[in-house]
Amino acid sequence: MADAALICDTNMWDKDTPAITTSLRGLCGEEIIIHASDRDLHSGFYGSAAANPNHVLARIIADLRDAEGRITIPGFYDGVPEPSQALLDGWGKLGFTTEAFLGEIGLSVPAGEKGRSTLEMVWSRPTCEVNGMGGGYQGAGFKTVIPAMASAKISFRLVFDQDPHKVRAAFRDFVKARVPADCRVEFLEHGSGRAVAFDTSAPVFQKTQAALTDEWGKEAAFIGGGGSIPVTTMIKERMGMDVVMAGFGLSDDRIHSPNEKYELKSFHKGIRSWARVLAAL
Amino acid sequence: MADAALICDTNMWDKDTPAITTSLRGLCGEEIIIHASDRDLHSGFYGSAAANPNHVLARIIADLRDAEGRITIPGFYDGVPEPSQALLDGWGKLGFTTEAFLGEIGLSVPAGEKGRSTLEMVWSRPTCEVNGMGGGYQGAGFKTVIPAMASAKISFRLVFDQDPHKVRAAFRDFVKARVPADCRVEFLEHGSGRAVAFDTSAPVFQKTQAALTDEWGKEAAFIGGGGSIPVTTMIKERMGMDVVMAGFGLSDDRIHSPNEKYELKSFHKGIRSWARVLAAL
Structure with a gap:
């Protein structure tokens, strides 16, 4: 059996600083479909009287x-x-700012839990997003219809x-409690995975860090990851193996x-980085 | 100038009872588009931190x-x-039941304002429906995306x-108060019209009622209408004219x-009804 697995589907800290991602969030994906009347309705005839699945879904x-x-x-x-505290201290040294992080995508107001930093939110807190x-x-113009169904894809x-x-079972109970007696909800499961974190004192992490540091001339950072790689x-x-996640995305x-x-510098120095990592291991 | 206008885009009371619709609801149609980040985002990287327009819209x-x-x-x-009370008494005699009205479309629980009858709701109360x-x-499978925008078509x-x-101005203020500072809302207007009601003691209504009663062998009912015919x-x-709305939909x-x-009986007896109405006028 191999000693470790190497994955390169992750990011650098910034364009000059390589990074090893040492934790990933898990995922629970779920689709809900609210069924109300047995056909689409004319909102002039049935407005207010008939359950509108768009309203039921929005309420949920x-x-x-x-x-x-906070997620309820x-x-x-x-x-x-x-x-x-050690983890928070390490993150505090990365020079992360919410202004730069959100500014890059045209936003400025952190949307999550009040009283927590943005980095804490994306690396160590769970989320609930309607994808x-x-x-x-939904086409051009207007149709005064009350639809027979509405749906949402939601991931945690x-x-x-x-x-x-x-989480999935608790979410389903939460939804069922908010569906009117004459409506019905259908659930579709879209993947499950637990979060994962590695102990970076293991030799494979130390050797990879040294190899990346040599190639980029800047110490490779150990960072958290908000995404999920099941x-x-x-x-x-299942195999008890360490997984070193060192990629060059930005x-x-x-x-x-x-x-x-994909950055050209990441492409060229990424190839050289992997040659150094493989040699070091 | 003509004495009256005749419109046949309305319903009978039931398949044996002709009806003249004496009031219609008005309409205010509005589309809102919530814009958040300047591109679609990966929910693993930005989940919780970035405003999700689906959540903003659902909250609104x-x-x-x-x-x-009640609409807030x-x-x-x-x-x-x-x-x-006279209007409510008249409606009370029509033999309307919520069970039959909602049962026909596969529902059973009136969804509107508590403490009001279904008929009151669809004929004399305003509505707000997300069409x-x-x-x-929204395609097959799953994408862990936080979209850049979300939209809704809403009619009153x-x-x-x-x-x-x-109503439109008040709705826009209501929406703006719920859009985060770093998001933006766009409004599209989709039609406006006031409600209308006619005094059925005018000769044109009385003559039409008599003609319909003759053709169908059952007294034509004066009913309210939940829809809108601007x-x-x-x-x-603009013309100060009465409008007689007598149609044969079910x-x-x-x-x-x-x-x-469209019912064949409505087609055949509808043709004969209009001949009688025109002759009577």
Whole structure:
């Protein structure tokens, strides 16, 4: 069996500073479909009288957070400890600013839990995001319809010991409690994975850090990761192997967006970095 | 100038009972588009930290009603009197049941204001319905995206003296107050019309009622209408003319839905009815 797995689908700290991602969030993806009347209705005839699944769905989504930005599903934060002071201190030294992080995407106001830093939010706190929702007429112009159904795709990023199956079950109960008696909800499961974190004192992390530092002339940082790479968790849990995640993406790569790019410097120095890492191991 | 206008885009009371619709609700249609980040985002990197327009929109829609089903826009009910006892008594004699009305479309629980009858709701109360909404990824499978924008088409059915322009302005203020400082909302206007009601003691209504009663062998009913036919209001307001709305649609015609139909009996007896009405006038 191999000693460690290497994954390069991660980011650098910034364009000059290489990084090893030492933790990833887990994921629980779920789609809900609210069914109301047995056909689309004319809102002049049935408005107010008939359940409108768009309203039912909006109420569910709005209820998912309280005024402080906390997720309200009972038990959701079970298994989520406060990050250690050592971890927070390390992050504090990275020179991260919310202004720069959000400014790069045209925003300025952190949207999550009040009283927590942005970095804490994206690296050590769980999230609940509506990735897609739709119901009724969405084309050009207007149709005064009450749709028969509406749906949403919702994902939770999980941290530390949150159990995706428990989160899913609690979410379903939360939704069911908000569906009117004459409507019906359908659930579709879209993937589950636990969060993962590695002990960076292991030789493979130290050797990789040294190799990256040699190539880039700047000490490689150990950073958290907000995304999810389910295979990392599987390799750790089932094979007991360390997984070194060292990639060369940048935060302005517009990942998963139109006009995604990859930096030429990352391409060239990334190739040289991997040669050094493999030689060191 | 003509003495009256005749419109046949309305319904019978039931398949054996002809009807003249003597009031219609007005309409105010509005589309809102919430813009957040300047591109779609990866929810693993930006989840919680970046404003999600789906959440902003869901909050706005959920806030539009309180727990009693009342619409919460300030001033929305200005110009909405309680229906007269005479009107309520007349409706009480029609043999209407919520069970049958909602049962026909697969529902059973009236969704509007608590403490009001279904008929009152669809004939004499204003409504607020989200006719369409959408944001983010809605295709098959899953994409962990935070969309750059989300939108909704919302219509208000208006009654009595509600002013569509005042309703629109109040709605826009309501929305703006719920959009985060780093997001932006765009409004698109989709039509405005006031409610309209006619005095059925005028000869044209009496003669039409008699002609319909002769053709169908059952007294034609004077009924309210939940929908909106903006030209009716324009004819009344600008030309001072009465508008007789006598049509032969049925509630199970699946209007504005797939498999819409028109009853053959309505077709044949409708032709004969109009010949009688024209002769009587």
